[in-house]
Amino acid sequence: MERMVLPGEEVWKREVQASGTYVRGGITYASVPGMMRDEKFIPLEMAYRPKVGDNVVGVVVDERHAGYMVDLNLPYNGVIPTRKVRIHLELGGMVYGKITFVDEVGNVDIGEVDKLPAGKLLSVPASKVPRIIGKKSSMLNQIREMSGCPVFVGNNGYVWIGPRGNMHLVAKTLRLIIERAHTSGLTDQVAKYLDENR
Amino acid sequence: METPELFKDGKRLDGRALDELRPIRIIAGVLKEAEGSAFVEWGGNKVICGIYGPRECIPKHGASPYTALLKCRYTMSPFASLEEHGRTGPNRRSTEISKVIREAFGGVVMSGEFPKTQIDIYVDVLQAEGGTRIAAIAAATVALANAGIPMKDMISGVAVGKAGGQLVVDLGKAEDNYGESDMPIAFTHRDKEIVFLQMDGKLTPEELGNCIDSAMEASEKVYALQSEALRKSYEAEGGQELDI
Structure with a gap:
């Protein structure tokens, strides 16, 4: 019920x-x-609070001695500490990583960082991310398959869409999921939508 | 100043009964870029509210390491009414109302979950007909819930007072201007805690008690409309249509 x-x-x-x-x-x-x-x-609606273990998508906005500052759609930028992560990043580049540490005021460290090639970055409400991913990534895999795009979704509400396949379809599908996030049988609805619009 | 007749044939100027509210319409999620938003039409009042945050606290030295700062800006549009309310920008009156709205929500918003940030409540009055601060609180509650800012409870309120010698609920413009007393009051829904109370004019202790009772009853009706607005925001696809 x-x-x-x-x-x-x-x-x-x-x-x-x-x-x-x-x-x-x-x-x-x-x-x-x-x-x-x-x-x-x-x-149904919830302002995002970072947790250790969350997967995030971010944009590198600054380079400092201590590490890279990353825009995570949060009040404050996250840090990729040079001390732990040996990776060279470009300003404006997009990354996919895992939150390894959150302090008591919400400062975030990111580890297990992977570079993402240039693509499209979308911002979605973080409370809808579980529906976009679906049970065992069922929804996400379906979108990837039907559109032919590589897609990464961060718990922070950033979605990266890779420069291949039907990127526009992914964006439209995400909008649909956000609008209908509270309804049941969403995976089937989305399957139908993808089928009709591909 | 001569007081106009506030009652005609036992009814109020706009034909309402003593404990009757003006028609109220609430729509949640009307702004695209705000985290949460609401539009309230309360009789001749039209109020729009947008919530931003939790976001970076500006100025930075004002940030608290323990909690989010709740900020509120209430303003009246220059075209909101014909009188001196219509001056634009912050003034003595709007600064006061911003403060009391902020304090009303200070007790229910769980700002401790977002240290070092700020949450902004922006309320703009597009049209005024008496009772805008209560309409602003109604809009802000719906907008905060729509934004997913954690709250212990929802707030709803109403103005009560005395006009033409009778206790009335939801004072209109004439009753507010020429009546004996005007008391806007707001409650939390579940515990009925008073989070906001102001009073112009005079009431006897008994009248005050009666006013609070009838306000509690009327604010239940306001709450019903607020919750309906939030429920409805999930039925409409492609965002809510705002028909001002």
């Missing part, structure tokens, strides 16, 4: 640690608009 929950409404009658919720007096309440599906709370 599905039901929409707004900030301040009760989610569970017990204490549960879940994103988009908070606990007071032994009861868990929602802090952002979300959807209850099979007793699970799915936030």
